[in-house]
Amino acid sequence: MADPTAAAPADDTPQHRYDAALAQFLEAEWQQRWETEGTFHTPNPVGELAEGFDAVADRPKSYVLDMFPYPSGAGLHVGHPLGFIGTDVYARFLRMTGRNVVHTMGYDSFGLPAEQYALQTNTHPRVTTEANIANMRRQLRRLGLGHDPRRSISTTDVEYYRWTQWIFLQIFGSWYDADADRARPVAELEAELDAGVREPAEGTNPSGRPWAELDADERRAVVNAHRLAYVAEVPVNWC
Structure with a gap:
């Protein structure tokens, strides 16, 4: 081991300088050890x-x-x-x-x-x-x-996004019932609309006609407008 008290070289460069080459060597050695x-x-x-x-x-x-x-x-x-x-x-x-x-x-x-x-x-x-x-x-x-x-x-990863897809399907298959103050299955909404015990929520039925008078496409649009997951055009900020 070199004498740390020895005089510095003539060019004044420290004997044990932590330069880029030494740093790269030491870091690579330790990183490999951590991994091993x-x-x-x-x-x-x-x-x-x-x-x-x-x-x-x-x-x-x-x-x-x-x-x-x-x-x-x-x-x-x-x-x-x-x-x-x-x-x-x-x-x-x-x-x-x-x-x-x-x-x-x-x-x-x-x-x-x-x-x-x-x-x-x-x-x-x-x-x-x-x-x-x-x-x-x-x-x-x-x-x-x-x-x-x-x-x-x-x-x-499939094992990851299978659950994000599952979450989306739960949201897509649900609507918010303001009276119950909770999400409920869309199938229950359709059943209540068919039974006449509920009318489409405000803003979900552009035609304004009763549910019983709507055709299949109009009914589908009304139900989709109730879903917690919906289609809309909005600005997106991303980096």
């Missing part, structure tokens, strides 16, 4: 991720979730780590205080940004999305953030 040893893995009580749970079973639990980035570009921008570093520091602090912390990352890969990027590159959205996610995973790993990569999801 599962440093940021958080075990489940049961199932495929249960290994090591006994060691943390008695610890209080915390869940730290970042805002999912859009994989609608070739990679991360400077604003992403601006937010991710803060949550990473917080998650590490919680671990240091003895908590069992779930800190993971996902990718919001549905919607306008992904579609627009696919149009710009003339490539199928699935191809561009998966390629961009792979690159973002590489960048996030390089940043040294303490996510559990085994828990990472994308909103285009």
Whole structure:
């Protein structure tokens, strides 16, 4: 080991300068070790991720979730780590205080940004999305953030969007009953309209004619106007 009290070289360059090359070497070494040893893995009580749970079973639990980035570009921008570093520091602090912390990352890969990027590159959205996610995973790993990569999801994963579709179907199949102050199945609305115990709500029946006089298309339009999920043209802000 070099003598730290030795005189500096003639060019005044410190002997142990933490330059870019040394930083890249050390960071890569530690990031690989974290991955190999599962440093940021958080075990489940049961199932495929249960290994090591006994060691943390008695610890209080915390869940730290970042805002999912859009994989609608070739990679991360400077604003992403601006937010991710803060949550990473917080998650590490919680671990240091003895908590069992779930800190993971996902990718919001549905919607306008992904579609627009696919149009710009003339490539199928699935191809561009998966390629961009792979690159973002590489960048996030390089940043040294303490996510559990085994828990990472994308909103285009079938096991994820099957539930968003299920939620949408529940909303689409429901209407708000102001008298009951709750959502009810659309089938019950149709039954009450057919029985004559209820008339279409204000603003849902442009013709103004009684339900019994409406044809099939008009009835469908009235029912659709009651649904909690509906079609409308509105301005959308997205980045």
